Amino acid sequence: MLKRLLPILLVFACISTANAAAFKIAALVNGDIISNEDLSDQRAIFMLNSPIPYNEQTKDMINDRVLAQTIEQKIKSQAIAKAGISVSDEEVNNQLKVWAQKNKLNISSLDKKINKKALSENIRTEIGWVKLIRRQFYQTSGLTQKEIDETIKEVTQDMSIKKYLVSEIFIKKENAKDIEGLVAKLREDPRFELYAAHFSEAPSAANGGNLGWINSGKMLSSLEMRLSKMKPGEISDAILIGNGYYIVKLQQVFDPKQNPNFTPDQKEIKTLLENQKMEAISKKQLQDIKQTAIIEIKK
Numbered sequence: 001m002l003k004r005l006l007p008i009l010l011v012f013a014c015i016s017t018a019n020a021a022a023f024k025i026a027a028l029v030n031g032d033i034i035s036n037e038d039l040s041d042q043r044a045i046f047m048l049n050s051p052i053p054y055n056e057q058t059k060d061m062i063n064d065r066v067l068a069q070t071i072e073q074k075i076k077s078q079a080i081a082k083a084g085i086s087v088s089d090e091e092v093n094n095q096l097k098v099w100a101q102k103n104k105l106n107i108s109s110l111d112k113k114i115n116k117k118a119l120s121e122n123i124r125t126e127i128g129w130v131k132l133i134r135r136q137f138y139q140t141s142g143l144t145q146k147e148i149d150e151t152i153k154e155v156t157q158d159m160s161i162k163k164y165l166v167s168e169i170f171i172k173k174e175n176a177k178d179i180e181g182l183v184a185k186l187r188e189d190p191r192f193e194l195y196a197a198h199f200s201e202a203p204s205a206a207n208g209g210n211l212g213w214i215n216s217g218k219m220l221s222s223l224e225m226r227l228s229k230m231k232p233g234e235i236s237d238a239i240l241i242g243n244g245y246y247i248v249k250l251q252q253v254f255d256p257k258q259n260p261n262f263t264p265d266q267k268e269i270k271t272l273l274e275n276q277k278m279e280a281i282s283k284k285q286l287q288d289i290k291q292t293a294i295i296e297i298k299k
């Protein structure tokens with residue numbers, strides 16, 4: 001008990017009595033504190049690219065998502081430290097430049113919008129997590145030439161089947177009060193992936209809603225029927241299936257009759273398989289850590 005209380009006591013010992021009144025613990029992750037100030041910083045970073053405004057209607061959903069992401073960052077950070085993995089300031093700064101360029105932002109003016117230190121720590125954690133997962137990948141069997149050859153064979157056979165490149169947003173019934181309004185916004189705003197990443201309740205949200213290529217005959221008939229009538233770039237109406245609504249965007253269609261000479265590239269297949277394996281390792285590692293972590297959310 002004393003070991004778990006020690007981080008809290010140290011924090012309060014370092015802040016003045018005036019600040020202590022404003023300081024609030026939002027959550028504890030294995031004894032490490034996430035404060036209300038931490039969440040405020042993370043929310044500002046989250047909202048920097050959010051297509052949805054922060055208001056009375058959206059704040060609970062946004063705050064819940066920010067809290068979940070901040071807890072996950074803390075879990076990753078702890079695992080990185082435990083594994084003894086280091087990330088240099090140079091690595092962080094280089095990635096920060098890439099991040100700013102991608103988001104069309106000036107690094108020198110970032111502090112006016114967000115807490116730059118908090119963003120840098122997020123980047124440090126993600127770099128460290130990639131290093132941790134890559135280490136585990138190479139400590140296992142890695143990737144064999146047999147796997148590459150078999151995949152090339154499967155891909156070659158697979159390319160004889162019509163398929164759709166699809167992205168999705170899934171919203172549970174109880175959270176779909178303005179589902180038609182969301183469809184309307186998606187048709188006006190080209191950032192479908194951003195909406196999916198922020199608000200979809202499907203696992204694919206982590207990939208911006210991207211489901212990848214789906215073969216004809218391998219999806220629900222109601223979805224395939226809708227996709228077969230759509231053109232690339234179009235967004236469907238909200239489709240009620242089971243306990244929620246699906247909104248799908250058709251990215252591309254592959255028709256073997258129009259593309260009969262496709263040959264997969266060995267280098268691309270190798271990269272694809274490595275990424276798939278590392279993604280699987282990452283998901284399992286995070287799931288395993290979460291199951292053993294002691295997480296206390298303060299209301």
